Amino acid sequence: MLTFRVLGALEAWDGDRRADLRGPRHRAVLARLVLARGHVVPVDRLIEDLWHGESPHRALGSVQTFVSHLRRALEPDRAPRTPSTVLVTAPPGYAFRVGTDEVDAWRFEALVHRAGGLLAAGAAQDALRELTAALDLWRGPAYAQFADEPWARPEAARLEELRLVAVERRAEAGLAIGQASGIVPGLEAHAAAHPLREESWRLLALALYRCARQGDALAVLRRVRAALREELGVEPGSRLQRLEADILAHSAELDAPEAVPTPAAAPGAPAARREVAEPVRVSDELEEDVPVARTSTLIGRAVETADLLNAAKRADGRLAVALVSGDPGEGKTALTEHVRELLAAEGWRAAWGRCPESGGAPAGWPWTQMLRTLAAVSPPDEDTARVLAPLLADSYSPVGDQAAAKLMLHQAVVGYLARATAETPWLLVLDDVHRADEETLALLCHLATDRDATGRVLLVVTYRHNEVGDLLADALARLARCGPERVELTGLAPEAVGDLVRGAVSAAIDEDTVRAIVDRTAGNPFYVLETARVLAAEGAHAAVSEVPVGVRDVIRRHVAGLPKAAQEVLKQACVLGRDIDVDVLLAQSGTDEDTVLDAVESALLTGLLVEPDAGQLRFTHALVRDTLYEDLSQLRRARMHARTAEAIEAVRPRDVSALAHHYLASASRATAAKAAHYARLAASDAEIHFAYREAAELWRGALAAFDRSGATDEAARAELQAGVTRSLAQSGDHGHD
Numbered sequence: 001m002l003t004f005r006v007l008g009a010l011e012a013w014d015g016d017r018r019a020d021l022r023g024p025r026h027r028a029v030l031a032r033l034v035l036a037r038g039h040v041v042p043v044d045r046l047i048e049d050l051w052h053g054e055s056p057h058r059a060l061g062s063v064q065t066f067v068s069h070l071r072r073a074l075e076p077d078r079a080p081r082t083p084s085t086v087l088v089t090a091p092p093g094y095a096f097r098v099g100t101d102e103v104d105a106w107r108f109e110a111l112v113h114r115a116g117g118l119l120a121a122g123a124a125q126d127a128l129r130e131l132t133a134a135l136d137l138w139r140g141p142a143y144a145q146f147a148d149e150p151w152a153r154p155e156a157a158r159l160e161e162l163r164l165v166a167v168e169r170r171a172e173a174g175l176a177i178g179q180a181s182g183i184v185p186g187l188e189a190h191a192a193a194h195p196l197r198e199e200s201w202r203l204l205a206l207a208l209y210r211c212a213r214q215g216d217a218l219a220v221l222r223r224v225r226a227a228l229r230e231e232l233g234v235e236p237g238s239r240l241q242r243l244e245a246d247i248l249a250h251s252a253e254l255d256a257p258e259a260v261p262t263p264a265a266a267p268g269a270p271a272a273r274r275e276v277a278e279p280v281r282v283s284d285e286l287e288e289d290v291p292v293a294r295t296s297t298l299i300g301r302a303v304e305t306a307d308l309l310n311a312a313k314r315a316d317g318r319l320a321v322a323l324v325s326g327d328p329g330e331g332k333t334a335l336t337e338h339v340r341e342l343l344a345a346e347g348w349r350a351a352w353g354r355c356p357e358s359g360g361a362p363a364g365w366p367w368t369q370m371l372r373t374l375a376a377v378s379p380p381d382e383d384t385a386r387v388l389a390p391l392l393a394d395s396y397s398p399v400g401d402q403a404a405a406k407l408m409l410h411q412a413v414v415g416y417l418a419r420a421t422a423e424t425p426w427l428l429v430l431d432d433v434h435r436a437d438e439e440t441l442a443l444l445c446h447l448a449t450d451r452d453a454t455g456r457v458l459l460v461v462t463y464r465h466n467e468v469g470d471l472l473a474d475a476l477a478r479l480a481r482c483g484p485e486r487v488e489l490t491g492l493a494p495e496a497v498g499d500l501v502r503g504a505v506s507a508a509i510d511e512d513t514v515r516a517i518v519d520r521t522a523g524n525p526f527y528v529l530e531t532a533r534v535l536a537a538e539g540a541h542a543a544v545s546e547v548p549v550g551v552r553d554v555i556r557r558h559v560a561g562l563p564k565a566a567q568e569v570l571k572q573a574c575v576l577g578r579d580i581d582v583d584v585l586l587a588q589s590g591t592d593e594d595t596v597l598d599a600v601e602s603a604l605l606t607g608l609l610v611e612p613d614a615g616q617l618r619f620t621h622a623l624v625r626d627t628l629y630e631d632l633s634q635l636r637r638a639r640m641h642a643r644t645a646e647a648i649e650a651v652r653p654r655d656v657s658a659l660a661h662h663y664l665a666s667a668s669r670a671t672a673a674k675a676a677h678y679a680r681l682a683a684s685d686a687e688i689h690f691a692y693r694e695a696a697e698l699w700r701g702a703l704a705a706f707d708r709s710g711a712t713d714e715a716a717r718a719e720l721q722a723g724v725t726r727s728l729a730q731s732g733d734h735g736h737d
């Protein structure tokens with residue numbers, strides 16, 4: 001078992017083997033985390049405490065290196081890619097997570113706390129045993145090596161105070177079981193070392209009195225009176241004065257109790273010991289100034305929230321539509337997520353469909369996501385499942401007339417929704433429809449116009465108002481007919497920006513800076529957060545005036561603050577899209593696994609990536625991914641797509657949509673044959689999913705790749721050509737090509 005000692009110099013033990021904690025900085029990182037008692041210490045706080053204003057750019061890399069050395073020292077047998085359970089990465093920082101018994105200071109506190117209860121209950125013998133065990137844990141001043149560090153001082157002082165209390169309580173327990181003579185020598189030393197602690201003098205005088213040394217007892221009381229007058233100019237407190245009077249009067253109250261074991265000391269003792277092992281509640285005051293997450297609650301947006309909740313009320317018995325629009329980063333997703341939480345408290349369920357950032361997802365994918373969530377709660381009957389197969393099933397083969405099948409599918413979705421939502425109200429979210437494919441929008445319009453047939457459903461549709469293409473404009477015109485609730489997001493108010501900044505970074509940010517951030521960002525929450533993080537990461541050196549104008553430049557600055565290797569990995573990751581499969585990322589990057597995982601960790605810690613599920617990563621925002629991607633040169637992009645395609649072929653060979661996307665984007669002769677192959681498969685797939693525009697695009701891509709590959713098979717070429725013509729005809733878009 002791993003145990004940690006901080007009551008004295010910092011040590012870690014694996015059973016009876018002492019772990020090699022390397023250098024002083026390693027120890028400082030560990031001590032700082034232990035001191036937070038399981039709370040998250042944000043990296044910027046860690047850097048501020050341990051690197052004392054040194055270049056924070058380099059510090060992030062150093063912190064990571066120290067943490068990974070410590071992890072190796074503490075858990076040498078941990079398998080690669082299994083997360084550490086002791087030094088946990090918990091964005092925006094790290095947390096130290098072990099049981100109460102494994103840290104001497106935590107055990108000490110638990111024992112003292114328990115002894116207090118035992119003393120109060122009259123079980124002095126048990127209390128004495130607990131207190132002796134507690135005090136035996138001390139080997140020197142708490143956090144000894146770090147005594148001069150401002151971050152360690154308050155905690156060390158708190159523990160020291162608790163130790164003094166423990167010494168006094170132990171004396172009290174000793175007195176209570178008639179061991180006055182045994183405690184006198186220890187108390188004398190204690191009182192002399194802490195001459196202003198009246199309780200220690202009181203106990204000492206009482207012990208002396210009970211040893212039939214009244215003269216010494218009175219002398220002690222005189223000494224303390226003199227000391228208090230001299231040092232503080234005050235008289236002894238009432239307890240001391242009463243003791244003095246009682247001694248002079250030989251009061252019977254001062255007599256020792258019978259020296260017998262207390263009832264709880266006998267057979268109950270082992271059980272009492274076990275209870276000690278129970279975790280104590282860690283004190284919350286200690287780290288309360290450290291935010292555990294960057295931001296979890298919505299700031300401002302009260303009116304918008306109320307509008308959406310009202311729309312939900314109107315959804316009684318028929319589907320209501322709400323359109324949430326705004327710039328990227330304005331908080332469309334965050335607002336919707338907030339409303340989801342509020343509705344969940346009223347028994348609503350939610351299904352979420354996100355339109356993917358880059359190509360490579362099957363047509364109608366957002367509806368697939370939503371229907372899968374719904375189906376997990378209310379599974380469709382067999383007939384419905386058959387009709388829903390194009391959206392719901394992993395693979396399916398079409399039969400009969402396509403146009404009729406598409407209409408049937410849309411009607412089946414309406415019918416299924418009506419049944420699935422009859423009992424429970426549902427919030428359906430179509431996020432980022434400015435990127436939606438044709439099929440996604442077609443189904444959206446069908447549902448919105450056929451809405452009388454549904455149960456209690458609020459359908460929230462979000463989009464960037466300045467990126468509305470023709471398809472979406474048509475869809476919005478049709479949606480307008482059903483009187484949707486419209487929520488148009490603009491920047492947050494200045495006070496809200498201040499709250500957002502203060503909640504996001506642990507470094508102090510002054511009012512001038514907040515004002516500058518308000519001006520610079522017009523209150524766009526994503527822009528605000530990025531700017532605040534960049535300023536915090538650059539520490540004292542950063543001036544707002546030097547922070548680049550424009551959200552993309554701020555993102556670049558943020559990325560530039562990461563270690564070089566991490567920047568490289570992020571560039572590779574952005575080619576995968578906003579969602580990143582860690583297996584694919586590892587397969588495509590030429591570097592070793594540790595480098596990639598360290599890179600991922602820096603991005604998680606600084607809030608560029610989030611980890612929605614184990615093995616899954618996501619860029620915090622599409623803007624981050626897009627900025628990285630747009631900054632790659634054409635040539636580099638193409639090469640990276642080729643590498644990605646190969647990695648996906650190895651890891652997820654059946655993902656033809658993604659394979660077609662990456663091979664087509666790699667646009668080289670060497671990969672042209674594969675591009676043609678996968679584009680052909682993906683095109684057929686899109687056709688059977690009624691996504692004719694996407695299909696036409698893919699057939700065209702396949703044809704171009706086929707020609708580039710230098711293949712000469714005329715029949716194969718004719719098939720691709722026929723695909724283009726057919727899907728164009730079906731999409732009603734008769735070739736502006």
Ligand SMILES: Nc1ncnc2c1ncn2[C@@H]1O[C@H](COP(=O)(O)OP(=O)(O)O)[C@@H](O)[C@H]1O
Pocket residue numbers: 295297298299300301326327328329330331332333334335500525526529621
């Ligand atoms: N009102 C708010 N209060 C706190 N944080 C917010 C608020 N609005 C947005 N954010 C944060 O700003 C970032 C961008 O918001 P997001 O909802 O993703 O924007 P959008 O979906 O409009 O692009 C997210 O990190 C989000 O948590």
Ligand SMILES: [Mg+2]
Pocket residue numbers: 332333334431432
């Ligand atoms: Mg969003």
